[in-house]
Amino acid sequence: MSVPDSAQDFLVMESGDLTFLVNRNQFSSSLYIENCNPREKKIRYSFDTINYGGKTILLLDFFSHLQSLFNYRSTESAHLALVVPVSDLSRKVSDIIHSLKGNGEISKEYIALRVSSQSSIEHIHISSLRPLPRLLREIGLNGGILGLRFVSTQHVQYFIDLDEMIARMLEGML
Amino acid sequence: MNNEDIFDSLQQNVDGDSRGQEERPRKIIKFLVFLMGERRFAVYADMIREIVLDLPLFYVPFVPSYVRGFINRHGEPYTVLDLNVLFNQQLLESATFLILSDTTNPASFLISDVAEIMKVDEENIHMITSRDERQQFIMGSITDLEGKEILILDIPEIFKRLGKDVGS
Numbered sequence: 410m411s412v413p414d415s416a417q418d419f420l421v422m423e424s425g426d427l428t429f430l431v432n433r434n435q436f437s438s439s440l441y442i443e444n445c446n447p448r449e450k451k452i453r454y455s456f457d458t459i460n461y462g463g464k465t466i467l468l469l470d471f472f473s474h475l476q477s478l479f480n481y482r483s484t485e486s487a488h489l490a491l492v493v494p495v496s497d498l499s500r501k502v503s504d505i506i507h508s509l510k511g512n513g514e515i516s517k518e519y520i521a522l523r524v525s526s527q528s529s530i531e532h533i534h535i536s537s538l539r540p541l542p543r544l545l546r547e548i549g550l551n552g553g554i555l556g557l558r559f560v561s562t563q564h565v566q567y568f569i570d571l572d573e574m575i576a577r578m579l580e581g582m583l
Numbered sequence: 584m585n586n587e588d589i590f591d592s593l594q595q596n597v598d599g600d601s602r603g604q605e606e607r608p609r610k611i612i613k614f615l616v617f618l619m620g621e622r623r624f625a626v627y628a629d630m631i632r633e634i635v636l637d638l639p640l641f642y643v644p645f646v647p648s649y650v651r652g653f654i655n656r657h658g659e660p661y662t663v664l665d666l667n668v669l670f671n672q673q674l675l676e677s678a679t680f681l682i683l684s685d686t687t688n689p690a691s692f693l694i695s696d697v698a699e700i701m702k703v704d705e706e707n708i709h710m711i712t713s714r715d716e717r718q719q720f721i722m723g724s725i726t727d728l729e730g731k732e733i734l735i736l737d738i739p740e741i742f743k744r745l746g747k748d749v750g751s
Binding site (some may be wrong): 478480548551557559562 | 638639641642643644645646650653655658659660661662687688689690742745746749750
């Protein structure tokens with residue numbers, strides 16, 4: 410489905426020197442994290458919960474995950490959470506999420522991802538995106554990197570797939 | 584084939600050979616010699632499209648350590664391979680890139696500097712026929728005016744290794 414001049418909404422997340430693009434269709438809403446309920450620390454990810462629509466949902470620290478994965482440090486704040494319906498995720502991810510929840514009080518409907526507060530929605534032309542170089546394409550796709558966008562000679566935006574990224578993140582937690 | 588035919592054939596072969604020796608021009612091959620640290624390596628010059636300096640290198644996770652990421656060349660991403668990691672297990676600190684001419688696999692090598700362009704008589708290229716592990720990415724050698732050996736990189740072999748490592 411490649412329409413050269415079609416444009417779509419993306420979440421543009423600034424983090425450190427890097428920028429990440431997420432298809433707007435991959436999350437249902439976003440919210441400001443005022444309070445989260447510290448729950449459990451596993452490996453390098455916080456494993457907290459937040460309240461969303463009267464329910465308690467899992468909050469994954471995607472902000473730290475990206476820093477760890479792309480080997481950079483960000484001093485920016487991360488008070489934004491993307492809310493993702495679990496039903497929209499792949500079976501693999503959905504199964505992992507269900508297996509994580511041993512406690513009945515946590516909703517199975519949604520999960521939330523903590524991301525950089527420096528995020529905004531932008532309408533981006535698909536034709537401005539590029540796949541990774543052929544040699545790196547497959548390994549990138551398997552890790553959740555769908556492509557990139559050069560905005561200048563000095564700056565690149567990574568187009569990432571939330572589903573695959575969440576899968577990797579959760580697998581790292583288990 | 585009777586004896587007459589065989590003799591004609593022999594004669595043709597001999598005449599053909601001698602004609603070939605007389606007429607065959609000396610073939611000169613152009614190499615680009617570059618530095619990786621203090622070591623010199625050669626590549627066939629026609630496999631190199633250009634040399635670029637001071638481009639930012641963008642990181643990619645999940646890849647082997649000799650893949651340093653990619654660069655932006657005219658809006659297209661080019662894979663950057665650090666051969667110093669392959670040969671010496673050490674990252675090369677540099678921002679000089681040899682862009683390869685194969686556009687189906689846009690890629691470049693990170694190098695320290697370009698040393699020279701050498702024109703070498705084909706007869707003075709010493710190809711190696713069997714390789715051990717250490718020579719895995721070397722296809723032969725040439726010698727400079729001082730008689731010092733310069734190893735020729737086997738670029739297809741390097742990409743074969745990369746393909747194997749990244750599963751593509």
